[in-house]
Amino acid sequence: MSQLRTADLIIDVPDRADGRALSLQVEPGQIWGVLGPNGAGKTTLMHTLAGLRAPRSGAVLLDDQPLAEQKRRTIARHLGLVFQERQDGFPATVLETALIGRHPFLSSWQMESADDLKLAQQALSRLDVAHLASRLVSTLSGGERQRVAIATVLTQSPAIWLADEPTNHLDLHHQIAVMELLTEEAGHGKAVFMCLHDLNLAARWCSHVLLLYPDGEACWGPVERMLVPDALERLYGQRLATTELDGAPVFVPVR
Ligand SMILES: Nc1ncnc2c1ncn2[C@@H]1O[C@H](COP(=O)(O)OP(=O)(O)OP(=O)(O)O)[C@@H](O)[C@H]1O
Numbered sequence: 001m002s003q004l005r006t007a008d009l010i011i012d013v014p015d016r017a018d019g020r021a022l023s024l025q026v027e028p029g030q031i032w033g034v035l036g037p038n039g040a041g042k043t044t045l046m047h048t049l050a051g052l053r054a055p056r057s058g059a060v061l062l063d064d065q066p067l068a069e070q071k072r073r074t075i076a077r078h079l080g081l082v083f084q085e086r087q088d089g090f091p092a093t094v095l096e097t098a099l100i101g102r103h104p105f106l107s108s109w110q111m112e113s114a115d116d117l118k119l120a121q122q123a124l125s126r127l128d129v130a131h132l133a134s135r136l137v138s139t140l141s142g143g144e145r146q147r148v149a150i151a152t153v154l155t156q157s158p159a160i161w162l163a164d165e166p167t168n169h170l171d172l173h174h175q176i177a178v179m180e181l182l183t184e185e186a187g188h189g190k191a192v193f194m195c196l197h198d199l200n201l202a203a204r205w206c207s208h209v210l211l212l213y214p215d216g217e218a219c220w221g222p223v224e225r226m227l228v229p230d231a232l233e234r235l236y237g238q239r240l241a242t243t244e245l246d247g248a249p250v251f252v253p254v255r
Contacts, residue, residue: 001028001189002063002078002159005051009058010216011048013041019216021058026160030190031182033202033223036212037236042195043084045212046164049193050081057232062160076104081157082149082166082194094148095133101155102162116155117138123154126181128174142169150178161185164196167201179205199240201229211235227251 008021022045027033034042047053051067060067062078077182080101091142092100098120099112106112112120125131127147132140146169153161161182162171167175179201182192186207202209202223209226212218213235219226227249229242242254 001025004079004160004191004193005064006049006059007059007061009060011044011218012042012054012056013044014111016041016216018056019213020218022210022220023058024210024220026191026193028159028189029189030203030208031104031206032194032208032210033206034193034195034212035197035199035202035232036236037214040212040214042212043164044082045177046083046162046193046195049161050079050083051075075105077158078159078202080153080156080161081162082153082163084168086166091136091138093134093136094129095120096125097137097148098152098155101152101157104156119157119187120151120155123151124148124198125155127151128177134211143174145172145212146170147178150181154181154238159190161190161192161194163192165195167196167198175201199227199232201250203251204248 004026006022006024008023010018010021030189034040034045044053048055048069062070067075096121099116102119103113121130124133125152129144129147129151132144139147140145140148150166166178170178183205186192205224208221209223210218210220211226229240232251233240239254241254243250
């Protein structure tokens with residue numbers, strides 16, 4: 001299984017001081033949640049980890065090799081990206097889109113195999129979008145599109161999921177279904193690294209948390225050590241009431 005690591009990483013947020021260098025290791029089986037207010041740099045971090053944006057300093061390493069030295073295709077065999085921006089460059093159906101998840105494993109002119117097709121169909125079913133297989137992605141609702149994006153990464157079956165707010169646009173049921181899917185993936189030895197705005201999803205589903213502050217400060221560690229009311233109130237500048245449900249803390253914003 002692949003491993004993602006950062007070595008003294010400073011992400012390049014424009015007009016911001018360096019803050020704390022990130023040296024963290026994402027191990028197989030772990031689920032990381034990145035929490036922080038708007039503008040803290042969560043998306044910038046995800047793009048940097050994906051190798052889509054250069055760091056200001058330090059490095060991102062995939063299996064101990066700097067990402068910057070690896071081919072995009074090699075990276076795509078290990079990292080699956082669920083990001084906010086989607087290019088609808090050319091019209092594609094839901095099934096064609098899910099099949100893109102197999103492209104890192106095919107040679108230039110190779111067609112998808114029956115096994116690839118089966119993987120895509122299974123992923124679409126898992127995300128409750130199989131009935132939309134022949135629809136153009138451009139005609140889908142926000143939540144349906146999000147589920148197709150997740151199904152595409154499931155079809156890809158990467159060792160490491162990088163997801164920027166994977167529950168974005170999803171109704172309550174599908175939010176939980178996606179968190180369960182990611183937990184299942186982690187149970188199979190995959191690693192998940194995702195941004196979340198929902199503290200309670202993080203508290204219930206993450207094994208590790210990274211708190212990212214707008215000034216570049218950061219701290220990270222096991223979820224039970226990181227999700228403490230004082231730190232979270234400082235992170236968001238918001239008072240919170242805390243209770244417990246089924247062994248996990250529940251945070252409610254108070255006026
Ligand atoms: N190209 C750019 N030029 C100038 N500033 C930028 C650019 N890209 C990002 N920023 C700024 O960098 C900061 C971090 O942005 P980023 O999108 O990483 O934050 P975020 O934590 O993901 O926020 P949100 O919770 O709102 O999604 C923001 O203040 C943003 O305005």
